[in-house]
Amino acid sequence: MTITAGIDIGTGAVKTVLFDSDGGENGKWLERRSDRIRRRDPQQLAESGFDDMLSAQSLSRDDVAYVATTGEGENVSFRTGHFYSMTTHARGAVYLMGEIGAVLDIGALHGRAIRIDNRGKVLSYKMTSQCASGSGQFLENIARYLGVAVDEIGELSKQAQEPEKVSGICAVLAETDVINMVSRGITTSDILKGIHLSMAGRLVKLVKSIKADQKVLMTGGLALDEGLVAAMKEEMVEQKVDIEVANHPDSMFAGAIGAALWGSFRHEKLAALDQLAQAS
Amino acid sequence: MSIDKQKEQGVQKEDSMWRQKEMINANYASLASAHENGRKIAATFVPGNLNELLMCFDLDRSLPETNALQNGMRKKSGRMIMDAERAGHSEDVCTYVKADLGMMQKGVGPTGDPLPKPDVLLLSYTGCFTFMKWFELVRDEYDCETTMLHVPYQADGKITKSMRDYVVKQLKEDVIPTLERVSGVKFDIDRLRGYLKESAKAEDDLVWVLQSAKNKPSPIDAYFGGVYYIGPIFTAFRGTPEATAYYNVLRQEIEQRIAQGQGPVTPEGDMGAERYRLITEGPPNWTSFRDFWKMFYDEGAVVVASTYTKVGGVYDLGFRHNSDEPLETLADYCLGCYTNLSLPKRVDMLVDYANEYEADGLLINSIKSCNSFSAGQLLMMREFEARTGKPAAFIETDLVDPRYFSAANVKNRIESYFQMVEQRRTQAA
């Protein structure tokens, strides 16, 4: 058995996991943690989080065969190797849910639809374009403006009667859209739902463009926003996409999990190469 | 809704309008049944549209830009564009192309009649790079026989012998043989001559109509109204007696309006007092065509000359199809289309229009899709202002992409522009 760590540095939070697996197969999940960055240095957060996890398992750094980073973790000093987000989310998603055709990774500033095969290989992908009012960041800004706590968004959004979509492509102009809605007396619920629907609209468009044909698993920071999940389901119907959008309580860890598993896989492969080298 | 029904309901339109609507619907109906009736379909573009030549081979004519704009006006284009983008076409490229590909996926035309795939693509590569890739894409998707007619660019503002020879040679050695093979009809140059004679008649009337805007008040809107007037000649009807008849009726209607000192007809009836006379550069937006037009006639603004009504031929500068040299005249026609002119030449046209039509200023509607038009328009605007001393306004919209028409922005610009013109006038007085 090999112990590997996966560290996923995102825009909003650092996710870290510890796994015990053989070459990435039948992995056993030892530890997990997620630290919101809140203007702190992600590098340090990652390091302290990592060490805390080890001590929780009474392990030392030497016990870890491979420390794999993903997300914005390319320059984490103590990493063994780095895998790119879509590679890791795909692998993590398969670990979490098995039979899926695609991953929809929704972060604070990006949305990515990734089509994968049953082993988690990335077949194709599509990202939201740079200037997008559909970003999670935008949703948070608006929520604060409306006096809504992040954990309320989903519930409120579900209560919407007649949601109105935000038209603007530029988030700043979209913000003004929202202010205008408030001034026209549109309810908070309808506004939030409207934003969820606009986001979902874009995301479903992504899902369609990669021609996903099987269950889609939502991962990333916003995967657990019930309001968005609900909106996604509606938009799938609206845009006539007949596949299930699933989500998983641990889906925010998908990137970190994938990194840990790939780390293990890589570790064994390299070990094998070494033996070859020594043999010859 | 059927035309008769609309007529019963007293929808505001002149006779010429009804005629044109009937011609267009008839053409779509004919395209729908072409294959059952053993007719072949040719697709070709508006600039460099060789309608007379295609008729010589009994081919039905389908014009992709027209299909796209018809879909735009019927608010169908948005979805088609998204379908095309989902199929992998970039959000950055021309929305005519995407609307067309989106439509072909469904195989249904703007009127709801089926639109069969064309049997031959006449790629007259005239004044627009995108045309070339557009038909490569259609060919790639639908395996249509394709014949390329490369029309050189008038970079120095003149048509040279070498250019003309090149185009004529392509017609003789490539285009005509291909059309003969596809249609099974032998080429008959006298038949071509006949159609060309017919074209010239209609062209005379069209020019008269467009120039009637020199009257005050102008009896026509040469942009929002103009796009209807150019319909038949720029599309599948040039060279047909129907087209000639249409322009005849149109001319009479306008002679009448002039006699009665009337302004243009708008979708809401006669326009009020003429307050601003404008020149426009660039195509209109189709998805919000009515709202866009309303922003003008509500303010008493009438367009007296536009470059867009010259994309299918700059007839008012003297060109006529000439049956004495049939192939050469087709070459000159292609080489002379507005978007094939050099930028300096385009500026000259705008300046001349401003003077001849006594316009208050220039409005440039810059189209995201159309770099052939749009690239350089901001310089054209400067040159225009410098040479005429008249103010210009600049707005950005798109042809058939509803996502790219921001009514609030456009209105704000146009409002400010009119208020500016007004202010300068009172100042001058």
Add this chain to the structure above:
Amino acid sequence: MSATEIIERCQALFDDLDFTAVKDWKAKNPGGKAIGYMPIYVPREIIHAAGMLPVGILGGGDQLEVIHGDAYYQSYICRIPRSTIELGVTGRLDCMDGMMFPSICDVIRNLSGMWQLMFEGKYVRYFDVPQNYEDGVGGSFYIHELKILRDDLSELAGRKITDADINNSIAVYNENRCAVADLYDYRAVKPWQASGSDVYLLIRAGMVLPVEEHTQLIREYLAAIEYEDRPVRDNCRVVVNGTFCEQPPLGLIKSIEMAGCYIVDDDFMLVTRWLLDDVATDGDPLKNLSEAFLHHSAATSAKYEPRKEDKGQFLIETVRQRGAEGVIFAAPSFCDPALLDRPMLQKALGKANIPYTAFKYAENSGQMQPIREQAGTFADSIKLWSV
């Protein structure tokens, strides 16, 4: 010079937005004239035959502050014409005695007209090329275009340009084509030695240096690089396509390699690799140049493909020859040729089971994170799954 020193020199030429190299050449060649040309192809042989210096104008990169250039273009038009105009209005192109605008797309086409209006008195030539590939049709049109160019330039040079002059220049450029080909072949074999950015900078130097000097420089590099000992990385091999006009920032080329991809072929600055074989150096030079253009030139999105079944075959051939594992489509935002063509090329690659990925850039793109993300995922998917 060591390979590193050679690349440092190229980098300096690349960073210099004032075309000092051109000014130096003019100082050394009193009365000598310089002709700027934009992507993707002009027959530099004729300019050379006129005793002039052909200078590639490839926009302003990511270090030029574009102020006036932006004022001439809407948000939905690519960057290269903006920065080129900026170079013009800030006087950086005053050392050019003429500008050539090849027919590549409507934006560059219209730029030729803008140049006529903005820089009166300068020689401006829109260089049209045939989209019909019959010698008797497109060929005779093209030869006529070449004649005009030759006559214009001899007038500008104040001396007749003879066939012998042109044949001689063709020979010189055959040399250069050969050196460039050797460089690309070398990189395809040892991409860890000749990195993507090295090769880019070397070719880029050829945009401002006299051709003879450039050929020499490449030869020196090929000799010197053998002595370098650069680490072999666990990268996959890709062909980069779509970069034939507006150039990617150097950071993007480096990011692609950082993310785990060796670039083993590309379409940067195609003018140097447009004609695929040597051009005959005897007989009628214009006829020879025309035949080379019609029958032995690279396929690109700016050209018409007469036969449907040939679409994308040139790219597929390149992938096979170079032993590449995939294609990265990197195109400038709002680039009509590259972006309209892409779906057809991708379809062709799909049929040939060649994996590909695609993204857009601008010559002044700042954020490389998304680029690394995509190139990296592509590299991962090839590396982790290759058994």
Add this chain to the structure above:
Amino acid sequence: MQTFIGIDLGSTTTKAVVMDENCNVLGRGITNSRSNYDVAAEVAKQEALVNARFNLFRQSLGDVDVDASVMENFIQRLELNFRLHQYLLQLEDLRQTCLGNAASERFRDLGNKLIEALDEVFDRLRTDAPAMFVPGAKRKSDFFRDIAGAQYMAIGEEVAKTSDVAFDHILNAYDRSIIEVENRIIGDEKNAELLNQAVKEAFGTLSELQSSAASVDKMAQEVLGRELEETYVVGTGYGRARLPFSKDHIRSEILCHGLGAHVMYPNTKTVLDIGGQDTKAIQVDPAGIVTNFQMNDRCAAGCGRYLGYIADEMNVGLHELGPIAMQSTRKVRINSTCTVFAGAELRDRLALGEAREDILAGLHRAIILRAMSILSRSGGIEDEFTFTGGVANNEAAVKALKELIHENYGDLQINIDPESIYTGALGGATFARRAVEA
């Protein structure tokens, strides 16, 4: 007396200018546009009218035989006292609203904890209030939302540490109350009342005045009593369409900015206005009539809000950005001015080890670069040049602008009025005056 009022309804702030029949500016008022334009317009107007009274006090100075410096001192106190009362009034409103919300379903399981925490927060807010309104005191901003907000965060965080209520809850109580509160208009009578109170207190604080109290009070009462007739009101700005005005009371912001700049600096040829979400370049003729204009739309890159996002991202006040950037020693080129991704760009750069002040300087230059090309598009810059809008108060932006103008257009007169944020409203007021003349 007759007054003429211009109201500039901007995307982030709403400004009002009150003018007398001789086109003298009597008063200026500003407020954040919030989510209710009518309220914003009303509040801005009231602020301007209150401000007008203070100026009327100044004008009437001559009428009383008291040393001018003492009088100026008096008026300053007067104004500060007024502001303090206004603040306390709204603070109390906020407190009640917060407590109301704290009692709601959502915080049920917190029991009284939150209420107690809030009580402590507001007590401390109240105690700290007077210190913000003494002569020479610096305030983060003049909007209740900002002043109270900033204070609330700071104190709230401390309270959260001591009590066992999460900061998020305290913060949320504020977030859900502030909109209600800031949408309640104080009203003319209430303002008059506060003014009266402020006058009395001003006497109390200034012993030098006792002797001539009578004459001063007479003057004060006269000014307070003077009726300001709203003769003609003109609305302009981004939100003008939403104002409850008839068409002839509405002017395009382009014309208003052009005219306003002309009124401030009659030799102005070129005007640049960088507002919250748009940038305008305007050319005017010697009569202040617009001859050409360009503005950005569909993308707010490089506008005022951009700096707002950056300030949030760096957790500093908007007004602190300039000073920090001024410390820059190295040039950093930044090409993207997309507001939303500004944060990402900032993190990227910091990760690359670049210095905060250098990045900020780069960001400021990037904004001005965009403005420069919009200017260039409108026909370039001609002497004299006038820079207006909120960003004109940012020294780093001004520095970058001056450099770039020098590099591209040489030496020319650059006008920046500290009150330039009122340019549109000033133009509006001038149109209002002209409307009545005509």
